[in-house]
Amino acid sequence: MKKLYALLILCIAISIAQAQQTPFEVHADKNYTATYAEIINYYQKLVKGKNEVKLFNYGTTDVGKPLMLIVLSHDKVFDPAQARKLNKTVILVNNGIHPGEPEGIDASMMLVRDLLKNHNMPKNLVICIVAVYNIDGCLNRGVSRVSQNGPVAYGFRGNYRNLDLNRDFIKADSRNALAFMQILNTWQPQVFLDNHTSDGADYQYVMTLIETQKDKQNPILAKYTTNTLTPELYRRMKISGYEMTPYVEEIKGTPDSGIVAFIETPRFSTGFAVQHNIISYITETHMLKAYAPRVYSTYAFMQNLFNICNRDAALIRSLKQQADEQVKQQKTFALNWRLDQTTYDTITFKGFEAGHKPSDISGLPRLYYDRTKPFTKTIKYFNNYKVTATADKPVAYIIPQAWGKIIDLFHLNNVAMKRLVHDTTLNLQMYYLGDMRTPTRPYEGHYLHSNVQLKPTNMPVKFFSGDYVVYTNQAINRYIVETLEPQGVDSFFAWNFFDSVLGGKEHYSDYVFEDFAANMLKQDPALKQKLEDAKAKDPALAKSAGQQLEFIYNNSQYAEKTYMRYPVGRLMTEEKLDLK
Structure with missing residues (x-):
């Protein structure tokens, strides 16, 4: 009877062990990544009866399903505000933004299980893991990445709207991005990781790494990552058997010519996280290596990152707080960057x-x-x-309530805003938009503006009850300034949020305006001289009757003041406003 009982216990133990194996592990060749249904089913079964983990659903993605967030907490605290009160350092991991790069999905499934075994959770951390971000692409399963060595089948890069979600964070065209913003700004992590697979050159490494570019990162955080966290990750990964190198983007032809540090602007997940003063990394396993070592190296990286952050938890929180305070006081903000090819390490x-x-x-x-x-x-x-472009912050930005998407995104990103109680005329600095470069074909659904030229003009502008006032004394200042300054590489203007101001609404009939304009020149010698000076400088203007009429109109009291005027005002001096 005892032998039978022992055999029964053994069978139950084996059954439990097998039940907790991931779909990746079950396959003998380890060349398999879990389907969306398998991912959800696995986590739902795994967390049953365990009090150190909880599953949350956030938002609704473009395919109609919510984002599943797995939260691990040694102290069983699953309220973000309470976690902050208990001085927990929060790490957010994102998986499957490109479902054809699924290592993070499978590695996270194993790591969550192993952290729950024997109550192995890091004491100083709360770990938040997005099971799969691009659910849409995960459901569109096939073999589209022809240059990649496994797994046998996987998801598609684009989502249900055919968006590359790792180009969508600042513009937030997808519901996925809105759900991610809800997660990021609810849990307010100090560290963020996004798991990927590389393409490009061939080399010996399984794992490559993108860290937030040091010249773009907040200097307080950059000092820690450059001198401590990143070197320690490289050292520990080598000990783990997965020696790393920086992400391989060749400056010319092949890696031995030199490689370039990736610059992640706010359209990317890590560039967006940086605007929130979050330490950020992207793992990039090598596409030509077998799938199993790619998964295990991702597992090792996350494990090492968690262990270091658990050790340095108090320091990381302190540095984040210092960075937030510094950004509140910061006056000048970088808006674009260019590689310096004259210096290198x-x-x-x-x-x-x-x-x-x-x-x-x-x-x-x-x-x-x-x-x-x-x-x-x-x-x-x-x-x-x-840095190739900068802007000095104003005291506040004034945003007309008509621009609702911006207001919604600011709310999602915890930007503090107040509203005018009454219709109010304010003396502001307004931008008039000049030349810009706009492509003839769309990029991620937009005709992205660049090289935007501006003419700052001080003028009175009427705003209305309910319009928004955004003071620039906030920890989220980088997000505020980088989105609202139109010359920024990933500003809202660059992404076409304000394109309606680029079209005039009022004009004139040429044959009627001819006599009217001639009379204007007789009565206004200064305007006549201005026209003559412009003709002397511009031969094309001197030869065009239509352009001369346009010049007179644009320099008259009849010109449409809102045409080519960027609608967000810059309040340059402190002024008492009646706000709610």
Whole structure:
């Protein structure tokens, strides 16, 4: 009877162990990633009877399903405000933003299980994990990534609206982005990780890493990540058997020519997190390595990141608080950056010899990497960026309530706003928009403006009861300034939020205005001289009757004052406003 009982217990134990195996682990060749249904089912079963983990659903994605967030807490605290009161450091992990890069999905499933075993949760952390972000793409399962070595099937990069969700954070066209903002601003993490798979060159590493570019990061946080956190991650990953290198983006041709640090602007997840003063990383496993080591290296990275952050939890919280306070006081904000190719660091790089041989298709030279010829070389690492555009913050921005999407996004991102009680005329600095570069084909559904030229003009402007006043004394100032200054690389203007101001609404009939304009020049010698000066400088104007009429109209009292005027005002001096 005892033997039968023991056998029964053993069978139950084996059954439980097998039940807790992930779909990735169940497959002998480890070349499988879980389907969406398997992901949800796994977590729902895993958390039953466990009090150190809780599942939450946030928002609704474009495919109609909410984002599942797994929250792990050693102290069983699942209220974000209470976690902050208990001085817990929060880490947010995002998986499956590109479902064809699913290592983070499978690695997180294993790591959550292992952290729950024997109550192995880091004491100083609350860990939040998005099970799969691009649910839409995860459900669209196939084999579209032809250059990638497994898994056998996986999701599609685009979501249900065919958006690349890792280009959508600042513009938030997708419901996925809105749900993510709700998670980020509810839990307010100090550290953020987004798991990916790389493409590009061939080399010896399984894991590469993108960290927030040091010249773009808040300097208080950059000092810690550059000197402590990032070097420690590299050291521990080497011990784990997955030596890392910075993400491989070649400056010219192949990695041995040098590699470039990735600059993640706010359209990307980590660039968006940086606007919230959050330490951010992207893992990029190498697409040509087998799927299993890619999953296990992602597991090792998360484990090492959690362990270091658990050790440095109090310091990380303190640095985040210092960064928030510094940003509240900061006066000048960078809006765009350019790689500095005159300076570089050097790193040791383990690659494969590259060469060229005739293509079997075209007969022309083609690139190849020879894995029989590994090398270890010292290469250039270009990791310095120069600021190319800045703006001094005003005392406050005034946003007309008509621009509702901006107001909604500001609410989601915890931007403090007040509203005018009465219709009010304010003396403000307004921008008139000049030349800009706009492509002829859309990028992620938008015709992205760049090289925007501005003419600041001080003028009285009437605003209305209910219009919004956003003071720039907030920890979220980077988000405020970088979105509202139209010359910014990922500003709301750049993403076409304000394109309606680029079209005039009033005009004139040429044959009627001819006589009217002639009379204006007779009565206004200054306007006549202004026209003559402009003609002398611009031969095209001097030869065009239509352009001269347009010049007179645009320099008259009849000109449409709102045409090409950016609608967000800049309050430059302290002024007592009646606000609610």
